[in-house]
Amino acid sequence: MKKKFTHIGAKNQAKMVDVTNKKVTKRKATAKATMFLGSAIISKFNNNELITKKGPVFQTAIVAGIQAVKRTPDLIPMCHPLMIGAVEIDINITDNEHIEILCSVSIEGKTGVEMEALTGASITALTVYDMCKSISQKMVIKEVKLISKSGGKSDINECL
Numbered sequence: 001m002k003k004k005f006t007h008i009g010a011k012n013q014a015k016m017v018d019v020t021n022k023k024v025t026k027r028k029a030t031a032k033a034t035m036f037l038g039s040a041i042i043s044k045f046n047n048n049e050l051i052t053k054k055g056p057v058f059q060t061a062i063v064a065g066i067q068a069v070k071r072t073p074d075l076i077p078m079c080h081p082l083m084i085g086a087v088e089i090d091i092n093i094t095d096n097e098h099i100e101i102l103c104s105v106s107i108e109g110k111t112g113v114e115m116e117a118l119t120g121a122s123i124t125a126l127t128v129y130d131m132c133k134s135i136s137q138k139m140v141i142k143e144v145k146l147i148s149k150s151g152g153k154s155d156i157n158e159c160l
Helices: 059-075 113-131
Strands: 023-038 086-091 100-109 138-151
Touching: 023 113, 059 086, 059 100, 059 113, 086 113, 100 113, 113 138
Parallel strands: none
Antiparallel strands: 023 100, 023 138, 086 100
């Protein structure tokens, strides 16, 4: 079966996918962002947190990521507004230069939450950048990717 873009209608125009007749299922997606902060920034963290004049870096970034999840349809035109059931964002220092952000989003609904998880991970990383840019602008958001999704037509589980 040949795959096609679901957001393109018969007249080759953009459309929002019709989920009216889909069944409500439990759905979950997790996205991961990896980020280079550098040792100059990482060395300033104490107990997996850095307190700045703007506030605690990771806690502020987590709140921003949760807000981003809820605002995904405002940012990405074809995303359905969803009643998000849960968002969990974890940020961990993985070595003396890098962090890893995991954003998991859950829902009972007719469509998946992949874009919400990816948006949450991305905005969390951008907020870390914003909070730490006074120390260094050499930070790099290296990768943002979907690592798992469940509850829809096609489940994926990639090794973390």
